[in-house]
Amino acid sequence: MPKKVDHQERRRLIADALMRVAADQGLEAVSLRHVAAAAGVSTGLVQHYFRTKDEMMTFALSVVRERSRTRLTEAIGRLGDDPPARLLLRTLIVALLPLGEQSRENGRVALAFLAYTAVRPEAASSLRRDTTAMLRFIAGLLPGPAPAAAAANLLALMEGLGVYLLCGHYSPDQALAALDAHLDLQFPG
Amino acid sequence: MPKKVDHQERRRLIADALMRVAADQGLEAVSLRHVAAAAGVSTGLVQHYFRTKDEMMTFALSVVRERSRTRLTEAIGRLGDDPPARLLLRTLIVALLPLGEQSRENGRVALAFLAYTAVRPEAASSLRRDTTAMLRFIAGLLPGPAPAAAAANLLALMEGLGVYLLCGHYSPDQALAALDAHLDLQFPG
DNA sequence: CCGTTGGCATTGCAGTTGTATTGGAACGTC
DNA sequence: GACGTTCCAATACAACTGCAATGCCAACGG
Numbered sequence A, B: 001m002p003k004k005v006d007h008q009e010r011r012r013l014i015a016d017a018l019m020r021v022a023a024d025q026g027l028e029a030v031s032l033r034h035v036a037a038a039a040g041v042s043t044g045l046v047q048h049y050f051r052t053k054d055e056m057m058t059f060a061l062s063v064v065r066e067r068s069r070t071r072l073t074e075a076i077g078r079l080g081d082d083p084p085a086r087l088l089l090r091t092l093i094v095a096l097l098p099l100g101e102q103s104r105e106n107g108r109v110a111l112a113f114l115a116y117t118a119v120r121p122e123a124a125s126s127l128r129r130d131t132t133a134m135l136r137f138i139a140g141l142l143p144g145p146a147p148a149a150a151a152a153n154l155l156a157l158m159e160g161l162g163v164y165l166l167c168g169h170y171s172p173d174q175a176l177a178a179l180d181a182h183l184d185l186q187f188p189g
Numbered sequence C: 001c002c003g004t005t006g007g008c009a010t011t012g013c014a015g016t017t018g019t020a021t022t023g024g025a026a027c028g029t030c
Numbered sequence D: 001g002a003c004g005t006t007c008c009a010a011t012a013c014a015a016c017t018g019c020a021a022t023g024c025c026a027a028c029g030g
Helices: A006-027 A032-039 A043-049 A053-077 A085-096 A101-117 A126-138 A145-166 A170-187 B008-024 B032-039 B043-049 B053-077 B083-097 B101-117 B121-139 B148-165 B170-188
Strands: none
Touching: A006 A032, A006 A043, A006 A053, A006 A101, A032 B121, A053 A085, A053 A101, A053 A126, A053 B032, A085 A145, A085 A170, A101 A126, A101 A145, A101 B101, A126 A145, A145 B101, A145 B121, A145 B148, A170 B148, A170 B170, B008 B032, B008 B043, B008 B053, B008 B083, B008 B101, B032 B043, B032 B053, B043 B101, B053 B083, B053 B101, B053 B121, B083 B148, B083 B170, B101 B121, B101 B148, B121 B148, B148 B170
């Protein structure tokens, strides 16, 4: 059975093209042909690696999540061992906010998928798991009497800042100022 | 020139149908025919009142904004004169959060439009004006040395809570707890 | 060396899309 | 009552969609 190409790599290449299309024309513009054209391949190839469009979408969503995860672990890794909680949290959030150019692209796609999953509950479970994991992690770092509520607070703040950044309602400076103001409240002294 | 029907009312009826479709199948499912079917009218009628699909979308977006505005002013109106700042802010935010059933529907459409405008900058300006107006209003109510940052903070928190509520990541109780925790920080004493 | 198998391009198809066009019914104005 | 205008339904059309079917080509196992 001859197998020369790396299946996973091809899928990732296609998902990349999908994200490029989705990032600057929206998820509605994502079609087999558009994605294939953006990837510089034939639609047959796309069909070969994804039996259905939904399969392709699901995979692309997993790539989006993976990218965020990667950015997060790298940023935290750069901090060294046992950083102070406030710095750790700030780094975590800054890493996930769409501040740079390619993180903006990722964010746009993530926002599109958010609206997408709001309508397709079967695809929402993975995202939900991500946020509950984040919630637990953040709650473990926060001082105060009610870390769970404070964690939900901080995570929602991050999400809102991300949305407003993507839509151009907030400037990066504004967003960071708001974040720091919040951390000032959360870490008194 | 015979004019028997109320132009604005018809447009609103169509926009209602559009929002119903968008709320439970997403914006991608919004087509002239679907909207017409949901409204129980012919596609010709839809075309008669909106020369193009984009015109229909833009109008629907304005209806979404208007609905939020109405809910907001009604909730604040119920408060009477000169309510304490914290109560006023909480009421404002609770009114805009997708907690009830029909406010969830509105929220879903709003979220879909958020992703929509993230890709079509020409449609984003009205939303941007809304948030800057909100920012100014909230900043005027907040104590502390940096009300602007605190306002951006609070508004982003609201947006994030809304998103997580719509996606089912947060329960209403969680969201309200997070909100109150934040207000506790913002209004010490 | 040859058949089999995976990789991929091409084409076809039925269904949906936005929009333009056509036609007629209902109505106010003269 | 005739006329013009508005309202709306029906249909036509080209472009696009997801998907299936087909066929060619290279590569590997026997």
